Amino acid sequence: MQEMHRYLSSKQVKMLDLLKRLVNIDSGSYCKNGIDRCGEIVGAELQRVGFRVDVIRETECGNHVRAVRKGKGNKQVLILAHLDTVWPAGTVEKRPFAVEDGFAHGPGVGDMKGGIVQMIYALDAISHFGLEAPPIVIFCTGDEELGSIRGRPYIEEEACSSAWSLVMESTVPPTTIVTRRWGVGAFDLAITGRGAHVLDSSASGVNACKELALKILALEGLSDYAEGVKVSVNLVRGGTARQVTAAEAWANIDVRVRDLDKMDSVESKIREVAGNPSLPLICLQLRGKMTRPPMEPNPNTASLLRLAVEISHDIGIEVIAGEKAGGSDGSFASALGVATLDGLGPLCYDVCSETERVDLSSLVPRTLLLAKIIIGLSGYPSVVELMH
Numbered sequence: 001m002q003e004m005h006r007y008l009s010s011k012q013v014k015m016l017d018l019l020k021r022l023v024n025i026d027s028g029s030y031c032k033n034g035i036d037r038c039g040e041i042v043g044a045e046l047q048r049v050g051f052r053v054d055v056i057r058e059t060e061c062g063n064h065v066r067a068v069r070k071g072k073g074n075k076q077v078l079i080l081a082h083l084d085t086v087w088p089a090g091t092v093e094k095r096p097f098a099v100e101d102g103f104a105h106g107p108g109v110g111d112m113k114g115g116i117v118q119m120i121y122a123l124d125a126i127s128h129f130g131l132e133a134p135p136i137v138i139f140c141t142g143d144e145e146l147g148s149i150r151g152r153p154y155i156e157e158e159a160c161s162s163a164w165s166l167v168m169e170s171t172v173p174p175t176t177i178v179t180r181r182w183g184v185g186a187f188d189l190a191i192t193g194r195g196a197h198v199l200d201s202s203a204s205g206v207n208a209c210k211e212l213a214l215k216i217l218a219l220e221g222l223s224d225y226a227e228g229v230k231v232s233v234n235l236v237r238g239g240t241a242r243q244v245t246a247a248e249a250w251a252n253i254d255v256r257v258r259d260l261d262k263m264d265s266v267e268s269k270i271r272e273v274a275g276n277p278s279l280p281l282i283c284l285q286l287r288g289k290m291t292r293p294p295m296e297p298n299p300n301t302a303s304l305l306r307l308a309v310e311i312s313h314d315i316g317i318e319v320i321a322g323e324k325a326g327g328s329d330g331s332f333a334s335a336l337g338v339a340t341l342d343g344l345g346p347l348c349y350d351v352c353s354e355t356e357r358v359d360l361s362s363l364v365p366r367t368l369l370l371a372k373i374i375i376g377l378s379g380y381p382s383v384v385e386l387m388h
Contacts, residue, residue, distance in 0.1 A: 004125055004371065005315070008364045011124070015117050015363060016104070018045065022113040023097040023106035027062070029084040029145040035062025038083045042116060042140055043067065049123045051138065061150050062142030066158075069123075071135040072378045078137050078162040078338070080155065080329045081116050082144030086352050095354065103349075103357040114358045115168030115345025116140070122371035134378045137162065141329055147186050147291035148329055155332045164304055164377055165333035165340040166370070169324075170348035175362070176322025177308055178343030181295035182228065183263055184327035185255030187288030189215065189274050194281060195240070195247030205245025206281045209238040212249040214278045219253060222269055228258025229266055230325065253288070256325055260294050295331040297321075300339035308341055311372045317365045326351075344370050 021041060027034035043053040043065050051067035058064065062084050085108030097106035104114070119138070126133055137158050141151035148155065159165060169178065191212055196205030216233045223231050231253065238249030253274070257266050267290050274286040305321055312319045324343065334340040347362035349355070 004129060005364065005368055007128060008121060008125055008367050011121055012364060015121055016099070016360075018120070019104060019109065019113060019117045020097040022116065023109050024092050026087065026089045026092045027083060027085050027108065028087045028089060028091070029061065029143060031089050032062050034089075035083045035142050039063050039065045039140060039142065042083070042120070045120045046123070046138065049120065049127045051136075056154065058142055058150055061146065064142045064151050064154060065138075065140040066154070067138040069136045072132045073134055075163040075377070076135045076137055076161055077374060077377055078139065078158050078165045078333060079119060079168065080139055080141070080165060080333070081119060081168040082112060082141040082329065084142060084145045085111065086145050099360070102360050104360055105357045107356070110170040110346065110348030110356050110358045111351050112169050112345055114348065114363070115170055118345055118363065118367045118370055119168050122367050122374065125367070125371050126375060131375050132378050133374050136374070144329055147184065148332070149291070151329070152332055155329050156336065159333040159336050159338050162333070162338055165330060165338045166344055166373065167328055167330035167340065167342035168345045169328050169330070169343050170345040170351060170358070171343040171362075171366070172322070172324065172351070173347065173349070175317070175319050175347055176343055177305060177319050177341050178324050178330075179295070179297050179301055179305060179321045179341065180323040181327055181331055181342065182325045183257040183260065183290060183294035183331065184292040185253075185257070185267065185270070185288065185290035187253040187255065187270060187274070187286055189251045189253060190285040190287075191215070191238070191249040192283040193245070193247050193249075193279070196245050198243050198245055206279060207245050208249035208282065209246040211277065211279050211282045212236060212238055212251055215274060216251065218273045219270065222266070222273065228262065230256040231270070255290065256327075257290070258294060258325075260296060263290050263293070292327040292331045293335040295328070295334040295340065295342065298334065298337060298339070300337060301334065301341070304339040304341055307376055308369070308373055311376060312369055315365065315368055315372065317369065319369070341373070
């Protein structure tokens with residue numbers, strides 16, 4: 001263990017350099033060119049450590065990257081990551097990668113470019129020491145922040161052939177391994193009213209923005225965090241001019257549900273609220289669905305968690321099983337019964353905010369943890385002997 005720890009510590013400058021390269025590319029979900037550039041960098045790094053890399057090309061979103069390496073045994077481990085971030089084009093110019101007071105800052109530094117760097121260098125260390133590992137498939141999604149609409153079928157296909165799934169999302173304090181996540185839904189609501197000058201009494205306008213305001217209150221009123229339900233409307237637009245009654249309005253609705261058995265009822269309530277106008281002569285059109293099932297603990301995950309906890313004790317770090325409300329691609333694997341550990345990336349604060357930052361002191365220990373989990377899954381009999 002000490003030898004591998006020293007090796008990874010010696011690679012920290014290169015890890016930071018790779019993290020900087022990735023963070024300083026705008027790769028928001030609608031920045032296809034940036035996502036694809038990140039995929040090229042990640043693919044080249046994976047080839048360097050012995051993987052065969054395929055690019056799954058997309059036209060409407062970023063490309064996906066699939067990488068495969070043979071290993072010991074016939075039980076496959078699936079490692080999941082994503083190449084897109086929540087940040088729009090131009091963010092890097094405003095907030096480029098920076099290191100300050102032991103933290104790395106920048107758009108997507110924790111969600112999830114730091115986890116990608118950890119993944120690459122965990123595999124690099126395994127390769128460097130010639131340690132055996134199970135067959136590995138890596139899938140890096142190009143549209144995760146949009147719900148993995150295009151990536152999901154590929155993830156589920158790989159999950160059906162996998163015994164374990166490891167997800168490179170960041171961890172949060174206290175340092176956790178995520179075994180439960182909330183389900184996610186994404187809906188678009190289009191509202192059509194009737195445009196007219198605000199003073200034109202001969203042509204009564206119907207204000208789509210007013211209807212939208214009422215819908216926001218009603219939709220967010222469905223939230224009950226204690227019951228594991230959160231409905232948010234954060235992206236809206238409407239109208240064409242200050243003095244014209246808004247003929248159209250639009251909103252994006254984010255839905256989070258903790259428990260699988262509540263998914264259908266929550267979706268039904270969303271459709272009921274969004275499908276019934278509050279104002280006369282309003283037309284409503286709702287599109288979307290629940291895009292991710294909740295990740296709920298299963299017996300296979302519990303067994304895998306025990307291995308991870310034992311390894312964390314072995315390398316002298318503390319981890320606990322935790323829950324995050326945010327969704328991830330791990331939910332797709334877990335829903336198929338695959339043993340899934342999420343949140344294996346670095347310790348991150350304020351994820352998806354302008355102050356998102358990664359604690360650099362977590363980078364090497366969490367990379368070591370990941371490497372030892374992967375090796376441990378091979379059932380290699382003298383792994384402890386080799387690592388010490």
